[in-house]
Amino acid sequence: MTTSTTSVITSAQPVLSKPLEVNVTDYRSALRKALAEGMTEDARVIILGEEVGRYGGAYAVTKGLYEHFGASRVLDTPISEAAIVGTAIGAAMTGLRPIAELMYVDFAGLAMDQIANQAAKIRYMFGGQVGVPMVLRMQGGTGRSAGAQHSQSLEAWLMHVPGLRVYMPATVSDAYYLLKAALQSDDPVMFLEHKSLYTHKGELEDDALPVGQAAVRKSGTDITLISYSRMLHRTLEAAELLAQEDNINAEVIDLRTLNPLDSETLAESVSRTGRAVVISEDTFTGSVAAELVARLQVDAFDFLEAPILRVCGEDIPIPVSPELEAAAVPDVTRIVQAARTALGSRQTTGAAH
């Protein structure tokens, strides 16, 4: 009864393509390499979405794939978000491994029924008969003055839906390895990129941690700083500053995936340091950070020397003015301040929520 994935079609006819060499220099090219390899290795992998083909992707992630793999593997769609996701679901149930793209995670609202009521629940509702092995690539976050409808971080919506996997790479290497892993997943993976990371430079490491394991990006003893996606980098900067200015040795953890969620690594670290700050770009109330805090204050209760603080996006829509946009999400200063508060080393003056 609980056979995985496809029963209607038992196997695809692999028509393997020639490899497409991609030189990895940044987050974008790492993603592209994963896509290219995935398509070469498995003829069932197709890409569909708006402007993914001829245009090469709104953020150029899929550039060159259409030319290499052809129009039957890289499908430009009309502007029909709900149907894009729904089509990917049906294809995934019948033998393909689609990678659908929504140009902005902000457009998820148009497809939320297909995402949360269909993709996430099909395996369960149907008693395990079939899975939905699809990847839904989306990008979110601030950094381009793109305004309230093109700058959101909506991972908390997705993380709240049982059945969805949520991957959020912060590094070049994870962009590659997590996307490769997503293509192996028998469950629907919401793959969330950050628009301000595409040009982030870095190298491909030889290997990656398994999916579901958080990465300790910097070991430390005094306080645990937890983040993911773009905010990881600001958190690392904050840790640097804390080391230099306050002689504080912070541990920095990168979640990598929100589902699966590695509660153990977090609990171990916070139990050791006794203090923590969780940093996420999404709006404060109902943020991913809230979930982490709620777990940690149970798991590490006996070791906590201070409340676990959150540094998140403000509880406002993202304004278009570049100055206001920048102020609407966490910066290094706010992270450092929160860490100092948690360390009891400086009193804050700001209003509580």
Place this chain on the structure above:
Amino acid sequence: MTTSTTSVITSAQPVLSKPLEVNVTDYRSALRKALAEGMTEDARVIILGEEVGRYGGAYAVTKGLYEHFGASRVLDTPISEAAIVGTAIGAAMTGLRPIAELMYVDFAGLAMDQIANQAAKIRYMFGGQVGVPMVLRMQGGTGRSAGAQHSQSLEAWLMHVPGLRVYMPATVSDAYYLLKAALQSDDPVMFLEHKSLYTHKGELEDDALPVGQAAVRKSGTDITLISYSRMLHRTLEAAELLAQEDNINAEVIDLRTLNPLDSETLAESVSRTGRAVVISEDTFTGSVAAELVARLQVDAFDFLEAPILRVCGEDIPIPVSPELEAAAVPDVTRIVQAARTALGSRQTTGAAH
């Protein structure tokens, strides 16, 4: 620049209707009374949604209103959730005060763009020129074996969106007073009813707490139990059991509204009792409970004698089998157990998350 609501149309022509007497005996009739009065008092109030008119509402909340107020005030719509919400938005911007209904909160996924990208953000994006004074009535929760797509509790999605008010009455009196208040709100109110509360009996009190103030439904000194909507009643039962069996005096708080969120009342109570359990029907990960816990462990840190525990829906879709459905959401036993754990009075055996 920041004038409220409507500039295009400055005032409606009130064509007042005769009052419709509604005798309040339960949650459903309390809602109906609020709707009837709202429509009588303000000619700008209209109702629109699927089956709200001739059929009288899928859960009979609007029964009789079509006959009384007529087809121009109570509008049956086609099955077009996105357009229903979008139409309400446009009407609210131009002089009406629409009450739109989505038959199940599970259908919000079809209208999430209109809810979260439009209704919630219009005032902000347009610099305060106009508001969206609409009410969106939806009902959620388990209790009728309605399956994975008709039983969800999605308030965490809505609470996470700045700009949306979220009201969730648990009692007959609040069903009435909060809906009346929603009709006065200049901001979009997501009004979430619970399908298992419609037949909940009770009386209309003479008055209600202001919107934004949580209600202490039972004062206590040993532990604070926090909930809202249907789970309030199970929480009150649990408090009763704790009193009888454990001689524990629990305080029970009903949030009433998730936005505005009354952090103060919660913080005061938990600082006093030193222990707390938060109970919500929505799925554990990313639940409303997580947000409350995250706040409280800051606000009451110095007083906490135990971690704040959560009792929530399991991290699974809602199964249709009545036995499984019942087991998927908190029951009195689980609440009592969590309270005992928080009180250190009994060790739990269950697995940690």
Place this chain on the structure above:
Amino acid sequence: MSGMSPDTTNTPDATSNKVMLELLTSMVRIRSFEERVGELFLKGQSAGTMLHLSIGEEGAAAGVGLALQEGDSFTTHHRGHGIFLARGADPNRMMAEIAGKASGYCRGKGGSMHIADMQLGHLGANAIVGGGIPTVVGAALSYKTLEQPHVSAAFFGDGALQQGILYEAMNLAALWNLPAAFICVNNQYGMGTRIDQAAASLDFTARAKAFGLTAASVSGEDARAVYQTATDLLDVARQGTPVFLEVSCYRFHGHARKDKSPYRDAGEEALGRTRDPIARARDSLIATGNLTQIQFDAIQRDADSEMDAAISFAEAAEPPTLASMFEDVYAPTATKPAPVVESWQP
């Protein structure tokens, strides 16, 4: 039928007695099943009250069901028992699912509104009006990509004609020349809303044609005509032009088990119920001397005892174990979610 020239040479069986008898038997089984679903509910044995009977719509289910071929797939709306039966479902496992039992098609997790069977190509019933429509676009894309000769058909009610997703799906299917079929079972009502209270313009084939589909409308009272039209259209779809078929019929009973349709005029309802595809098929076979009343009674008796057995099967079946609740959320290879009990010791 419009928008295409029906090629009846393709469907030599359509007028044969064999096909007519097959359609009749299929319809009788469906109605017998549905009547018993109602009983299950009355006995308090169904999982919930959300039971949507397809009585009156058997012509659509049997006709299109027979026209579909092995390997084809389909999705249905919430009123999909008949279609699934017409495609070969086992009534025992169906009834058990509707009762929320472990031996049901979906282990008691899906119920009436989420029944599915990958073996028979049933990609799932759906409780979201319109929710299952784009699924068939995806399935059709698989068939085209994998060069398989199948069609995927979405069944939905007239209510879904006002859901935007239908038009997104039709456009995509037409744009990509996919073997997809959009089958609208127009039973005149969506809950209490008559179709003309939901749509300003009632020529739905015009909508489909405007999106580039081949489209036709047929009366569901005539199962043979449904079968013929569907056969022709599915042929078109198989060649890569998606199709739309409206089967008009009448919902004999209330929307769900508790609805007594107070919003319908008694006269209209009585008239509507005369649009009975079973009576029509039976009478025509008898009139042409191809069936006797005794033979019909035997068909009915066989169906009834088959469906009585399904009821007994469902009643005797075990409910799912509590542990099974945490299964099937993710692939079997993944860690299962566990009951959440936050623990702490002072």
Place this chain on the structure above:
Amino acid sequence: MSGMSPDTTNTPDATSNKVMLELLTSMVRIRSFEERVGELFLKGQSAGTMLHLSIGEEGAAAGVGLALQEGDSFTTHHRGHGIFLARGADPNRMMAEIAGKASGYCRGKGGSMHIADMQLGHLGANAIVGGGIPTVVGAALSYKTLEQPHVSAAFFGDGALQQGILYEAMNLAALWNLPAAFICVNNQYGMGTRIDQAAASLDFTARAKAFGLTAASVSGEDARAVYQTATDLLDVARQGTPVFLEVSCYRFHGHARKDKSPYRDAGEEALGRTRDPIARARDSLIATGNLTQIQFDAIQRDADSEMDAAISFAEAAEPPTLASMFEDVYAPTATKPAPVVESWQP
């Protein structure tokens, strides 16, 4: 124009020089404005890069804009500068908004894609393709309910023709006989996707008609024809039959400021740019002796200096205060959100 009989007696001004000059001036102002938006971007003074110029589409904006009346309202898509200008927008406040400044229409919070002005009936530009379409159904419902003689018009691109919400909105407007107008500015492309790569069937008026609307298609190169057709259609809408108008034109430049349209053939682009509504209006007025080149140059100069001033205004304008960031989330009577800083003292 199809689906209605154009009643030119209603529009005596359509052919007059006054109207033609008005249209021409409006179009010249729009283009001049758009060219300067491009400059603003190049100077790094725009808020972001999401600037969608309506160059080539001035006929649609000026034509329909002039046909709308005082009290009418509208929403636009992301490429809506021209429409707003045609409805009387102040270029200074527009440019300031595009630069994200406090004196912009939306206090620097909305930018190019969310510009709005309730005084002029602009219910908002939208960055979600199709997102602003149902808004006009709601506004039209207000007008009908409150017995006001207005029309509400949604402007959108050809891309939105594949968004389901359009069909939900059209059906609702038709069902309720609302004074709503659906104006599709078909510039042949949605980003890099040519319309025939997005839609299988290109007769979009057929779609609208199938939903019960009165529909027409007109070339946006001919501003006068746009104005006439729109005037007639808006009249129909005002009587309670919603209308659909496709204005076909060509997007002269890239999708947004950074796009150089590499996906377009140079020949096609050159040809497309000959479909210039400004040149056509100017040449026809000059040819008929109703305008001299000198007069035209004056119109151009006036527009350019007005728009130069708008640039200066925007550049000199103050950015919003940080405190203003927390305003306008909720009604002014409500407590404002505050910056979240969680505090604790050991």
